[in-house]
Amino acid sequence: MNLSFSTRGWNSLSWEEQVRDAEDMGFLGIEPHNIQDYPSLSGKGGAFHPFMQNETMRALRKSGLTIPCFDTYIDLSFENEPLDKALLVIKTAAAMKVPYVAFCSLRDRENVVRNNLNKLLETAAEENVCILIKTVGIYADTNRLRKLMDDYACDELAALWDMHHPVRDFSETPDQTIRNLGGYVRHVHLRDSNDDLSYNLIGEGTLPVLEMMNALSSIDYNGYISLEWKPE
Secondary structure, eight states, X not given: OEEEEEOTTOTTSOHHHHHHHHHHTTOSXXXXXXXXXXXHHHSTTSTTSTTTHHHHHHHHHHTTOBOOEEEEEEETTOTTOOHHHHHHXXXXXXXXXXXXXXXXXXXXXXXXXXXXHHHHXXXXXXXXXXXXEESSGGGGSHHHHHHHHHHXXXXXXXXXXXXXXXXXXXXXXXXXXXXXXXXXXXXXXEOEEOTTSOEEOTTTSSSOHHHHHHHHHHTTOOSEEEEOOOOO
């Protein structure tokens, strides 16, 4: 397993500062969050603008870092979700050889989710990028997410295990989650929380973090675990 951190909540820092901090703290990766909504990242002069992507990749390699996944707030359960933003992230991932992009589904509209997925998976296949569905919202119920994965059963669709939500939203144990998702898990988000749902430093809350690590070990998971922490 490798450690990365999410830039979620830390957009007041420049990309250069985040790369410096990741290098200084011994991380192996950085997970950019919502690049499609920040012109400072995806606009002209930004680290992920097409004119800057090669330079960004060179700087990451020099620092011994990689981007394991592009994470987003893009909600596939919105009927009028602007898929142009999702396509931008997929094409950016393809250009920068990032294997995964992550989306969520917060509303119980699975027909809308599937309709949007059908549109996006065609481009994902062309670009050799895998779409990850996060275990948040309706898919914090990982039995439901497994059914979605089984129905599609394609290389371009997999799961991102956000460890917080299945436990807090559906009282799942780590063993239940990993039995449901197993090899569909390609990326992991980790934070800790207390029983009252307030967040805490990893290891100081009541999430069963040790059991989660053991569950990952049981499937020989060798991907990234991305740490999340909101500065507020």
